[in-house]
Amino acid sequence: MHSAEQRIRQQLGHFIPEDLGVSLESIGAVSNVSVSESQVSAEVVLGYPLEGVKASLEAKIGEHLADALEGRALSLSLRSQVVPHRAQSSLPALDQVANVIAVASGKGGVGKSTTAVNLALALQAEGARVGLLDADVFGPSQPLMLGKPDGTRPEVLDGKVFVPVEAYGLQTMSMGYLTTKQTPVVWRGPKASGALVQMMEQTRWKQLDYLLVDLPPGTGDIQLTLAQKIPVAGAVVITTPQDIALLDAIKGVEMFRKVDIRVLGIVENMAVHICSHCGHQEHVFGQGGGQRMAQDYDTEVLAALPLSLKIREQADSGEPVVAACPDSEEAGLYRQAARRMAARLSLTEAGKRAFPKITQH
Structure with a gap:
């Protein structure tokens, strides 16, 4: 019986989940295997949310184990457990x-x-608790995209702590909630980055697995401040296939590397235009740039998103495509990108915090 258990454990350990790209054994994901005359029970724990692919993963693992099971029934417990990962410095x-x-x-x-x-919505759809911080101090666009009316303000506790604004189940915070259209922000460098750190630290987030921080475009002061003052576990760089955009994206990747923040991947946006009349696909902005860059910088393309009218219109109307059209191809691509991003993060050395976690009661 012992050898059957060994064989099953070994076979299970060789399985490679698509979003993860490495074997279960290499990350110690197989926690329990027990074998009886008629049944095999196994427990697999992965470090990223995977609600959307759970059933298909279970089926694939079943197929992968078919020979080793020798006719026994498989009872598989597959679950996700997100742990904190090391931040820079x-x-x-x-x-x-x-x-x-x-x-x-x-x-x-x-x-x-x-x-x-x-x-952010895709990570949530995959089963995680997610927050979104709009760090674009000068042109905050998240309130509009999340369908929040102009003049939405966060609740303030004890005169100093913001309660995140709830939108589509996400906990959100944005400079757009703190300023009005009539009083645009005209700060420069240090003041803007100070506001960002303050907004980050004075928001009462609640049990988040992931907080996505939407940075202002570019690689200047604010980005560096974030990289030096906020504990970032990983970064994602958004690019279009145009070579000029890629040169800019490379600066983004280089910046994170300099400050010891791991780039989890590249999302290539507007990668292909699909004609809404005939379905013809055309690479309007060139092809394969993200792929080349990913190879040169030892990272990966998490997804190549189409140039889609649906994505833009829904964002502009305050109903992001993942929330408004959860079954669309576009939403599927975002969910794939979110799983891959979280899976890449789960491969970094897990949960070693340099400081004890202090919880407020």
Whole structure:
């Protein structure tokens, strides 16, 4: 009986989940295997949310184990457990936030904010607790994309702590909630980055697995401040296939590397245009740039999103595509990108915090 258990454990350990790209054995994901005459019970724990692929993963694992089971029934428990990951230069962790992920782009106009809001919703759809911080101090666009009316303000506790504004189940915070259209922000460098850190630290987040921070475009002061003062576990760089945009994106990747923040991947936006009349696909902005960059910088393309009218219109009307059209192909691509991003993060050395976690009661 012992050898049957060994064989099953070994076979199970060889299984490679698509979003993860490495074997279960290599990450110690197989926790329990027990074998009886008629049944095999196994427990697999993965470090990223996977609600959307759970059933298909279970089926694939079953197929993968078919020979080793030798006719026994399989009872598989597959679950997800998100743990905190190391941030750069061991900054103290944010209370109530397990992992901060920065969403960046080298320049404006590549659809970074739209991608950030849809990635946050996608992580949530996959079963995680998610927050979204709109760190674009000068042109905050998240309130509009989340369908929040002008003049939405966060509740303030004890005169100093903001309660995140709830939108589509996400906990959100934005400079757009704190300023009005009539009083645009005209700060420069240090003042703007100070406001960002303050907004981050004075928001009462609640038990988040992931906090996505939508950075302003570019690689200047604010981005560096974030990278130095906020405990970021990983970053995602949004690009379009245009070579010029890629040169800017490369600056983004380089910036994170300099400050010891791991780039989890690249999302290539507007990668292909699909004609809404005939379905013909055309690479309007060139092809394969994200792939080349990913190879050169040892990262990966998490998803190549189409140039889609649906994605833009829904974001502009305050109903992001992942929330409004959950079964659409576009939503599926965002969910794939979110799982891959979280899976990449789960492969970094887990949960070693340099400071004890202090919880407020």
